[in-house]
Amino acid sequence: MARAIFALLVTAALSACASRAPAPPPPAAAVPQNLGFLACQQGLNGTGAMFEALTPMTTPNGCGFTEGVRITAVPSPLNQPVVISCPTALAMARFDLDVLQPAAMQHFGKRVAKIHHVGGYTCRGIAGTRKWSQHAFGNAIDVIGFDLTDGTRILVSRDWRARGARANFLHDVARGACQVFRVVLTPAYDKAHHDHFHLDTGPDRLCGI
Numbered sequence: 001m002a003r004a005i006f007a008l009l010v011t012a013a014l015s016a017c018a019s020r021a022p023a024p025p026p027p028a029a030a031v032p033q034n035l036g037f038l039a040c041q042q043g044l045n046g047t048g049a050m051f052e053a054l055t056p057m058t059t060p061n062g063c064g065f066t067e068g069v070r071i072t073a074v075p076s077p078l079n080q081p082v083v084i085s086c087p088t089a090l091a092m093a094r095f096d097l098d099v100l101q102p103a104a105m106q107h108f109g110k111r112v113a114k115i116h117h118v119g120g121y122t123c124r125g126i127a128g129t130r131k132w133s134q135h136a137f138g139n140a141i142d143v144i145g146f147d148l149t150d151g152t153r154i155l156v157s158r159d160w161r162a163r164g165a166r167a168n169f170l171h172d173v174a175r176g177a178c179q180v181f182r183v184v185l186t187p188a189y190d191k192a193h194h195d196h197f198h199l200d201t202g203p204d205r206l207c208g209i
Contacts, residue, residue, distance in 0.1 A: 043093075047094075049074050055068075069083070087139070104169065117143050119141070139200050144196045177197065177199055182201055184207050184209060
């Protein structure tokens with residue numbers, strides 16, 4: 001009888017501990033397609049992003065965007081303003097809040113203070129093909145690194161193939177990005193992406209990690 005009571009007490013104690021254990025963060029969610037420009041802007045406002053809406057723009061050869069924004073923070077500040085489509089900006093905000101910050105806290109105990117990129121909207125095709133890049137429609141951004149709040153800089157070019165916390169962080173970030181963006185290309189995909197993550201919300205689906 002005493003053994004039975006003891007077993008019940010142990011089970012209850014373990015259950016109580018389990019109930020107090022912090023739940024893992026929910027997986028990041030992809031931005032819905034065809035959200036609408038107004039709803040997208042409202043969503044961006046809700047994340048704390050800093051941006052301005054742009055008028056539609058097209059070029060004679062077919063580049064351009066209908067739902068463009070110039071964004072400076074997503075809500076983490078960017079190293080420079082970037083023009084991208086609103087859905088891509090909203091995906092960046094979700095990426096920042098749901099992927100970057102939890103990964104930085106897990107690996108370093110610090111938050112990401114700045115995101116470094118090298119471009120968004122650019123009227124160009126995919127190298128070696130006749131197909132337009134998603135950059136040509138503002139649906140892509142190339143991210144090269146991140147600054148932590150203590151000044152630590154993490155670079156894709158230097159740290160992706162290294163060992164330790166920085167590499168682990170970048171690989172976790174890339175995996176998380178695949179839950180938010182439709183296409184993620186990393187140094188593991190090809191040599192053209194040896195120094196950056198290509199993140200896009202175009203029609204294709206590819207997790208190149």
